[in-house]
Amino acid sequence: MPECPACGSAQTVKNGKAKNGTQTSLCKVCGRRFHPDAKPVAHSEATRTPILDAVHDRMSLRGVQRVFGVHRNTVIRWIKKGPPK
Ligand SMILES: [Zn+2]
Known part of the structure; x- marks a missing residue:
């Protein structure tokens, strides 16, 4: 079973779809409910x-x-969002 992203416990069970x-x-x-196969954030602040x-x-x-x-549409989205706080 995947680890819990909130507390790191491996005591997790499937909870349906x-x-x-x-x-x-x-x-x-x-x-906590979570998606075990959730994708990580594509581009970090460091990127x-x-x-x-x-x-x-x-x-x-x-x-x-x-x-x-990085696709230019992605960059445009970042520009519209403004600088990271
Ligand atoms: Zn937990």
């Missing part, structure tokens, strides 16, 4: 920061995509 069809698990220790710096240095979004391998 969520509405979107993904398997969910339930932690027997803290009672975003140099990319946004490059954009502010007037690198084109196509250039960013070529250099960093």
